[in-house]
Amino acid sequence: MQENILKIKKDQIKIFTYIINNEQVSSLIKEKNIDSKNFLETILVPLFNTFIKFLENGKDIKLKFLLNNTLQKDELFLLLRTFKNSIFLDTKNRKMTDYLFTRRVDEIFDIFYLYLFKKSQKIQIVKDDDEISYLLNILDQNLAILYLSKDGKINDATISFREMFSANKKKIKFKKIEELIVHKSENDNFFERLETENNFYIDEIEVSKCDKTIFWAKIYVEKREKDIILIFKDISYKKSLENQKKVFLEQSKMAAMGELISMIAHQWRQPLQTVSILAQKLILTKATDGYVDNNFLEKTVNDINLQLNYMSETIDDFRNFFKPESRKIISKPSKIINKAITFLHYVLTINNIDFKLEIIKDYEINIIENNLIQVIINIVKNAIDILLERKIKSKQIIIRCDFNENYVIIEIEDNAGGIEEKSLDKVFDSYYTTKNNSKGTGLGLYMSKIIIEEHSLGKLSVKNSSNGALFRIELPVE
Numbered sequence: 243m244q245e246n247i248l249k250i251k252k253d254q255i256k257i258f259t260y261i262i263n264n265e266q267v268s269s270l271i272k273e274k275n276i277d278s279k280n281f282l283e284t285i286l287v288p289l290f291n292t293f294i295k296f297l298e299n300g301k302d303i304k305l306k307f308l309l310n311n312t313l314q315k316d317e318l319f320l321l322l323r324t325f326k327n328s329i330f331l332d333t334k335n336r337k338m339t340d341y342l343f344t345r346r347v348d349e350i351f352d353i354f355y356l357y358l359f360k361k362s363q364k365i366q367i368v369k370d371d372d373e374i375s376y377l378l379n380i381l382d383q384n385l386a387i388l389y390l391s392k393d394g395k396i397n398d399a400t401i402s403f404r405e406m407f408s409a410n411k412k413k414i415k416f417k418k419i420e421e422l423i424v425h426k427s428e429n430d431n432f433f434e435r436l437e438t439e440n441n442f443y444i445d446e447i448e449v450s451k452c453d454k455t456i457f458w459a460k461i462y463v464e465k466r467e468k469d470i471i472l473i474f475k476d477i478s479y480k481k482s483l484e485n486q487k488k489v490f491l492e493q494s495k496m497a498a499m500g501e502l503i504s505m506i507a508h509q510w511r512q513p514l515q516t517v518s519i520l521a522q523k524l525i526l527t528k529a530t531d532g533y534v535d536n537n538f539l540e541k542t543v544n545d546i547n548l549q550l551n552y553m554s555e556t557i558d559d560f561r562n563f564f565k566p567e568s569r570k571i572i573s574k575p576s577k578i579i580n581k582a583i584t585f586l587h588y589v590l591t592i593n594n595i596d597f598k599l600e601i602i603k604d605y606e607i608n609i610i611e612n613n614l615i616q617v618i619i620n621i622v623k624n625a626i627d628i629l630l631e632r633k634i635k636s637k638q639i640i641i642r643c644d645f646n647e648n649y650v651i652i653e654i655e656d657n658a659g660g661i662e663e664k665s666l667d668k669v670f671d672s673y674y675t676t677k678n679n680s681k682g683t684g685l686g687l688y689m690s691k692i693i694i695e696e697h698s699l700g701k702l703s704v705k706n707s708s709n710g711a712l713f714r715i716e717l718p719v720e
Contacts, residue, residue: 244648244718245701246333246343247297253332258286260328267324270317285311289325296350305357315358322358326351352475355385356462386474394419394433397469406476408451415452419472424448424456432463440465446477511588513549520546571611575643575650575717576604578611582618583641589626595637602644607717613693614717617702618654620686621713625656628711632658638709645719649700652715660706669704 250257261267262278271281288307295303308318329347386403390396395418399409407422409415416422423429428447435442444461451457458481462473520542528534579599583590590597622639629637634657642653661669670691694702700717 247294250297250329250332251294254290257290257325257328257332258282260331261286261321261324264324264328266320270313270320274312274317276312285313285321286325289321293325293329293350296353297346305354308354308357318358319355322351322354348475352462352473356473386476388419388422388472388474390419390470390472392468392470403474406451406474407449408453408455410452422449424450436463436465436470439463446481449474510553513553516549517546520549569610570608572606572608573611574604574606575614575652576601578609578614579618579641579643579652581611582615582622585615585619586622586626589623590639593626593630593637595626595629595639598638598640600640600642602642604643605645605650605719607650607719609698609717613697614715617690617693617715618652620690621654624686625654625658625711628658629656634658647719649716649718652717654713654715655707655709656711657709658711660710661704666704666706670702 262271262281270276271278292303292305292307313321326347330344333343385400386406387400388396388403389398396416399407404410407416419432420429423432425448432444441462441464444463446458446460448456449459457476457478460475460477462475464471464473524534524539524542527538576599583597583599618641622641625639629639636657638657640653640655642651642655644651644653670687691702694700694715694717698717700715702713702715704711704713706712
């Protein structure tokens with residue numbers, strides 16, 4: 243989140259340019275004969291600064307500035323909508339795909355809209371009834387609002403609400419709020435909260451349209467003197483994205499499980515051969531000498547136990563890796579890296595890959611350990627595959643660990659020659675792979691990016707170095 247805020251601040255002028263170049267905003271400035279410098283200083287800059295304050299803490303922020311200008315409320319709605327779209331355009335161009343940041347931006351603009359809505363409701367009809375009607379019509383078209391009586395009966399709804407719920411333009415089929423809410427438990431919870439709270443958000447709830455289609459919505463609820471208003475926002479696309487990511491995560495785990503089971507087989511192959519040789523040695527010694535010396539027998543048994551203990555520890559390591567883990571722990575990256583490399587040690591050894599770990603600075607971080615282990619395994623395993631595919635003679639993988647005042651930095655570099663330019667921007671896309679179907683699914687790096695950027699609030703990037711691909715993991719220092 244903090245990194246995104248810094249980027250938005252840096253792109254302030256770019257965002258202003260997006261807004262001013264918008265056709266509707268440009269026409270508005272000309273029609274109102276507003277000086278561009280004045281528009282920037284009295285409207286855009288205060289709006290931007292307030293938006294940043296909300297992002298950073300969201301406390302004790304005044305919104306009166308929204309009304310201290312020459313713009314009408316319908317024009318302010320247009321400006322806010324354009325401002326929000328410009329923020330998302332900037333984040334898209336920067337490939338900032340942080341779901342928590344996007345959600346926070348949505349919430350902030352909901353607050354702006356609600357503020358204007360409340361102010362509009364308090365306007366007294368003094369001179370021109372038509373002007374008030376026009377203003378309320380603008381609200382009607384921009385906010386999906388449902389008006390309820392105190393007992394939950396539906397009194398009225400805006401045009402935007404009717405469109406969202408596929409209702410008739412003049413009449414809503416629903417009579418009570420219970421008919422909209424899909425699950426009875428959520429309906430009961432809604433009325434319980436109404437008894438104890440005046441204003442509250444329902445972050446996500448399943449609701450039913452007039453045609454019985456079910457979708458996900460976010461609801462702002464405000465209890466007023468004579469009635470209750472509900473402002474709806476369709477969040478189906480976010481839920482769909484979350485579900486899609488869950489599917490990807492499960493597929494990624496299954497792929498990782500297959501690879502890790504293969505690694506167990508590799509890890510066990512050598513100790514099993516050693517145990518077999520030691521057992522045969524006992525039999526041969528007995529056959530040739532007629533007896534087995536006690537010292538020799540004790541040493542052989544100890545050697546066998548040593549190999550079996552190693553195999554047992556390997557199973558424990560893998561079993562711990564597959565445990566569902568959501569609790570963060572304080573750990574040093576070097577320790578986590580070494581655990582990840584333990585899983586890959588045999589594969590690195592049998593393929594004659596020179597592995598180096600360079601610890602420049604080692605700073606403790608608060609993290610879900612297995613998540614970072616999975617990411618490191620994914621990246622190193624990719625490096626191993628490409629080194630073998632390209633038949634590099636002196637194969638090498640280097641992992642470096644360092645930190646600055648804000649981030650712990652882990653770099654993973656190979657000497658396989660790098661990633662093709664046309665693929666560099668796509669390596670983190672879902673199902674994108676440069677391997678053939680038998681070797682890759684394209685999920686490993688995609689899930690790695692989600693784990694680092696959404697679950698760990700860090701950043702995962704890649705570029706080509708003079709030797710090969712260089713992956714960079716940045717994790718916030720808390």
